[in-house]
Amino acid sequence: MEDKIIAENELGDWRRSHYSFQISNSVINQVVTVIGWISSRRDHGNVLFVQLRDRFGDTQILVKKKELSETIFESLKSLKEHSSIAIRGRVVEQKNSSNEFEIMPEEVKILSVSNKSAPFLTQAISSIGIDTRLDLRAIDLRRNHLQNVFKIRNTILNSIRGYLSDNYFVEVNTPKMIATATEGGAALFPIFYYDREAFLAQSPQLYKEQLTMAFENVFEIAPIFRAEPSRTNRHLSEAMSIDVEKAYVDYNDMMDYLDNLIRFVIQSINEKNQMELKSLGIDLPDMSRPFSRITYSQLIENLQNSHKYIRWGDDISPKLLKDVFGDEFYFITDWPASTKPFYVKSKKMDLLTDSNTGDDSHVLSESFDLMYGSLELSSGSTRINNKVNLMDNMKKKGLSHKAFDYHLRVFDYGVPPHAGFGLGLERLLMAILKLDNIRDATFYPRDIDRLTP
Amino acid sequence: MEDKIIAENELGDWRRSHYSFQISNSVINQVVTVIGWISSRRDHGNVLFVQLRDRFGDTQILVKKKELSETIFESLKSLKEHSSIAIRGRVVEQKNSSNEFEIMPEEVKILSVSNKSAPFLTQAISSIGIDTRLDLRAIDLRRNHLQNVFKIRNTILNSIRGYLSDNYFVEVNTPKMIATATEGGAALFPIFYYDREAFLAQSPQLYKEQLTMAFENVFEIAPIFRAEPSRTNRHLSEAMSIDVEKAYVDYNDMMDYLDNLIRFVIQSINEKNQMELKSLGIDLPDMSRPFSRITYSQLIENLQNSHKYIRWGDDISPKLLKDVFGDEFYFITDWPASTKPFYVKSKKMDLLTDSNTGDDSHVLSESFDLMYGSLELSSGSTRINNKVNLMDNMKKKGLSHKAFDYHLRVFDYGVPPHAGFGLGLERLLMAILKLDNIRDATFYPRDIDRLTP
Structure with missing residues (x-):
C-alpha cells in the first residue's frame, strides 16, 4: 500500500472557504472547503483521523471507509504526512477533538503528494542534527x-x-x-x-x-x-x-x-x-x-x-x-x-x-x-x-x-x-x-x- | 562676511521641545526649543527672517539685531542655507507667516555649518542634471x-x-x-x-x-x-x-x-x-x-x-x-x-x-x-x-x-x-x-x- 501511486489533482476551482480557526459553532452542519497539509494521521482500519494543517492550525478530518469511494479512501489511507489535500465536508461537533469540531468529508482532492517521509516529526523539538534540518529547511x-x-x-x-x-x-x-x-x-x-x-x-x-x-x-x-x-x-x-x-x-x-x-x-x-x-x-x-x-x-x-x-x-x-x-x-x-x-x-x-x-x-x-x-x-x-x-x-x-x-x-x-x-x-x-x-x-x-x- | 569662520557648538543638553507642526495656539507666548536646518533666509539688514526646517516643515524665526548679541546676530546673518541651528525663543502670532506663528529667539546654538552653497535650491523641481544631484544625494x-x-x-x-x-x-x-x-x-x-x-x-x-x-x-x-x-x-x-x-x-x-x-x-x-x-x-x-x-x-x-x-x-x-x-x-x-x-x-x-x-x-x-x-x-x-x-x-x-x-x-x-x-x-x-x-x-x-x- 505504501508504494501505491496516488494521482494528484489540479486545484481547479476549489478554494478554501474557511481557515481552521474559522471552523466554529457558526458553521455547524454546514458544508465547508478546508485545504491544507496532513500534519498527522491515525489509522483505525475503516476509519482514519487526519489532522489537516493550515497557516493557523489543525482541523480534524474524520474519514470513514463506507462513506467515501474506495479509491479515495485508499488514497487517503496511503498518503504520507506533508501531502496537501482539499476536503469538502460537513462540520460536526466533536468534544474529543482538539478544537471541538471535525469535518466529515463528502469530496476529496489530493493536491500534492509527499513521496518521502521527512526525517523529523513536526511535533519534534530538536531530535536531529541542525544540518539535516537545514538541508530540508x-x-x-x-x-x-x-x-x-x-x-x-x-x-x-x-x-x-x-x-x-x-x-x-x-x-x-x-x-x-x-x-x-x-x-x-x-x-x-x-x-x-x-x-x-x-x-x-x-x-x-x-x-x-x-x-x-x-x-x-x-x-x-x-x-x-x-x-x-x-x-x-x-x-x-x-x-x-x-x-x-x-x-x-x-x-x-x-x-x-x-x-x-x-x-x-x-x-x-x-x-x-x-x-x-x-x-x-x-x-x-x-x-x-x-x-x-x-x-x-x-x-x-x-x-x-x-x-x-x-x-x-x-x-x-x-x-x-x-x-x-x-x-x-x-x-x-x-x-x-x-x-x-x-x-x-x-x-x-x-x-x-x-x-x-x-x-x-x-x-x-x-x-x-x-x-x-x-x-x-x-x-x-x-x-x-x-x-x-x-x-x-x-x-x-x-x-x-x-x-x-x-x-x-x-x-x-x-x-x-x-x-x-x-x-x-x-x-x-x-x-x-x-x-x-x-x-x-x-x-x-x-x-x-x-x-x- | 561670507568667509567669516563661524564656530560650531556642541548639542550639549539642548533638545527640541516642539516639532514645527506642534507650534500652535497652545504654545503662544511660551518659550520653546526648535531645532533644524535653514531652508531659506531673507536679510533685511537689522532683521533676518529664517525658515528653520525639521522633519515636518518650516518654522519662521524672526531675528532682530538689537535683541541678540552682535556675535550671534552676525553669525546667523552669515550662515548659509543647510546649516543646522537650535533656537530657544518665544512663540508669537504672525498672520503673515506661512504657519501663522513665528519665534523670537532668546538663545541660539549653531550646531552645524554649511561651508558651501548647494548647487540647487530646495525649492527647485529639477533645474539641474540628475548626476549633479545624485553626487550630493x-x-x-x-x-x-x-x-x-x-x-x-x-x-x-x-x-x-x-x-x-x-x-x-x-x-x-x-x-x-x-x-x-x-x-x-x-x-x-x-x-x-x-x-x-x-x-x-x-x-x-x-x-x-x-x-x-x-x-x-x-x-x-x-x-x-x-x-x-x-x-x-x-x-x-x-x-x-x-x-x-x-x-x-x-x-x-x-x-x-x-x-x-x-x-x-x-x-x-x-x-x-x-x-x-x-x-x-x-x-x-x-x-x-x-x-x-x-x-x-x-x-x-x-x-x-x-x-x-x-x-x-x-x-x-x-x-x-x-x-x-x-x-x-x-x-x-x-x-x-x-x-x-x-x-x-x-x-x-x-x-x-x-x-x-x-x-x-x-x-x-x-x-x-x-x-x-x-x-x-x-x-x-x-x-x-x-x-x-x-x-x-x-x-x-x-x-x-x-x-x-x-x-x-x-x-x-x-x-x-x-x-x-x-x-x-x-x-x-x-x-x-x-x-x-x-x-x-x-x-x-x-x-x-x-x-x-
Whole structure:
C-alpha cells in the first residue's frame, strides 16, 4: 500500500472557504472547503483521523471507509504526512477533538503528494542534527517549534516598525552594493560590479547617517553581510539588522530609545503570543526596570578587582561577561575610542582624568553596547558630524580620505549632530526566546559552510 | 562676511521641545526649543527672517539685531542655507507667516555649518542634471519635491504591509547570497563567498515558493540585484521588490490580489498625502473599476490587425504598447510558456486549439504582467508544484537539475499548489507619481555607471 501511486489533482476551482480557526459553532452542519497539509494521521482500519494543517492550525478530518469511494479512501489511507489535500465536508461537533469540531468529508482532492517521509516529526523539538534540518529547511519550518519562533519574529518586526513610526522615524532603504568598506577593513564579501570591484554592505552606517540630513529620524530593516570565517552559534554571514539613526540627539538619548524599544517589543509579544510562549515554554524577561548601565572603565575595574586578567583597552570576552552577568539586558557604555569605528564621537577630553597629558590613548567615546548575558545585541554611539574631526579620525584609523570622498563631501553642507544604533534581529530573537543557535532565528541561514538551500 | 569662520557648538543638553507642526495656539507666548536646518533666509539688514526646517516643515524665526548679541546676530546673518541651528525663543502670532506663528529667539546654538552653497535650491523641481544631484544625494533629498515623493513612498510601503497582513500574509526574509541563478542565465552579480563563487539574488523566487510549504501566504519586501547593462530611465541594478506568494490559489486569484493591493495603496495615498500630491501637482489614477485584462494572444491579434509587425511568441516592445495603451494600469495574461521562466505553470493543453498536434510551441502559461502604460510593474503566475513537471520544464529551458538539487529535493515532500507575483516598488512609485526617472524613486540609485554615493 505504501508504494501505491496516488494521482494528484489540479486545484481547479476549489478554494478554501474557511481557515481552521474559522471552523466554529457558526458553521455547524454546514458544508465547508478546508485545504491544507496532513500534519498527522491515525489509522483505525475503516476509519482514519487526519489532522489537516493550515497557516493557523489543525482541523480534524474524520474519514470513514463506507462513506467515501474506495479509491479515495485508499488514497487517503496511503498518503504520507506533508501531502496537501482539499476536503469538502460537513462540520460536526466533536468534544474529543482538539478544537471541538471535525469535518466529515463528502469530496476529496489530493493536491500534492509527499513521496518521502521527512526525517523529523513536526511535533519534534530538536531530535536531529541542525544540518539535516537545514538541508530540508522548507519542511523543517513546518515544525511547531519553528512556527512559534517565527510567529514571534513577526511580532517583533511589526512592533519595532510600529514603535519607530510612532516616534516619527521614517523607513529608508540604502544600497547593499557599495564601493568601499563602511567600517574599514572588516570582513567583506567582494562583488564583480560590471567592470569594477565592489562589496556587500556590512552595515548601512554611512548612508543612514547621511539620511538624517534629509529625513532627520530614519530606520532601515534589511540584510547585512559579514564574511566572518567563524563557526559559532551566534554569527551569520547574512543577518537582518535594525538600523536606527536620529538627528539632534546623542548616545544617551539613543540608549533610552533602544531600552524603550525592547520594552515595547517584549510587551507586544506578551500581548500577542501567549499561545506560542506557552508552547515554547518561555517566560519573557522581566521588564519592570530600565536596563542597567555600566561604563566600560567601571566594568574593567570590577573585573580586575575580582582578579580577572584584563587591561583597560581590551575587548571583553563573552567568557568574562558570563562570569559577571546573568541572562539579562544591560548596557556597557563609554568604550575606549580606540575600540570603536572612525565615525564614533569621542567624549570631550576635559571630562577625562588624563586630559592634560595630551595622551589620547585613554580617550573615551560616546558609545554603548546593548548586551544580553554574553551576547552583543546592539552597538550605538553619537557620531561625528564635523568634517575636520571626521577626517582626523579616519587618518588615525588608517583610512583613506579619497576612498570616502563620496561620503565626506556631504559634510561640506552641514551634517546635523546625530546618533544611532544597529540592532541584530536574529540575536534579539535568540535572547528573548533563549534559542541555542542563531540559525533557527532565520529562515535560510548563511555561514562559512552553508550557501544552500 | 561670507568667509567669516563661524564656530560650531556642541548639542550639549539642548533638545527640541516642539516639532514645527506642534507650534500652535497652545504654545503662544511660551518659550520653546526648535531645532533644524535653514531652508531659506531673507536679510533685511537689522532683521533676518529664517525658515528653520525639521522633519515636518518650516518654522519662521524672526531675528532682530538689537535683541541678540552682535556675535550671534552676525553669525546667523552669515550662515548659509543647510546649516543646522537650535533656537530657544518665544512663540508669537504672525498672520503673515506661512504657519501663522513665528519665534523670537532668546538663545541660539549653531550646531552645524554649511561651508558651501548647494548647487540647487530646495525649492527647485529639477533645474539641474540628475548626476549633479545624485553626487550630493543627501542634500538633494532635502528638496521639497523629493521629500514629497519619499513621503508617498512611505505610505506605499506601510499600506502594502497593512493590506498583506490583513489578508493573512506573513513577512519573510530570504537570502540574498545564493548558489545558482534563480531564473537561469539572466544577468547576475557574482560574489566571492569565502572560497566559492556565489551570486546576488535577482529575485527571492524559489525561496518564497518553498516558504508556502510552512507559512502558506508569504511576502518579502527586500532588495533584488540585476546586472542589467542598460542605461535607461526605468532600470536599476538594485531595486526593492515586493514579492508575494500564496498556497492553494492560481494566477487569477493573484491578479485579483494585486489589483486590490494597488487599489488599496492608491486609496491610502489619497487619504494620507493630499498635501504632497497637491505640491507635486499629481492627480491619482482613476480606480473606479478593476484593471482591464487582455490575453497575450488577443493583444498580438489586435496589433497585427492594426498592421504592426509582430509575431505570436515575440516579446511586445514598450513602443508598441505605447501605441495601444495610455497611462493606465492593465494586465496582459496567458503569455506563451516559451517566454516565461521554468517554474511557471503551463495552461492545460486541452484548452488550446492545437492540443492535438503534439506541437508545444504554442503552449500558453498561467501568467500575467501588470503594466502601466508601457512600463512593466509586476509579473506573476501559477507555479509548477509537481517535481516531475518542474524537472521537465528545467530540461526544456536548458537548466541543470544538479544545480537546483537544493530546491528540487523539497518537492519530494509535497509542495502545495501555489501562485504569486513580484512587484517593483520603484516602478510603482514612478507610475503613480509620473516620475521621469526611476532613480528619483530610490534613495541611492545603482546602475552600470553609478556605485557611489
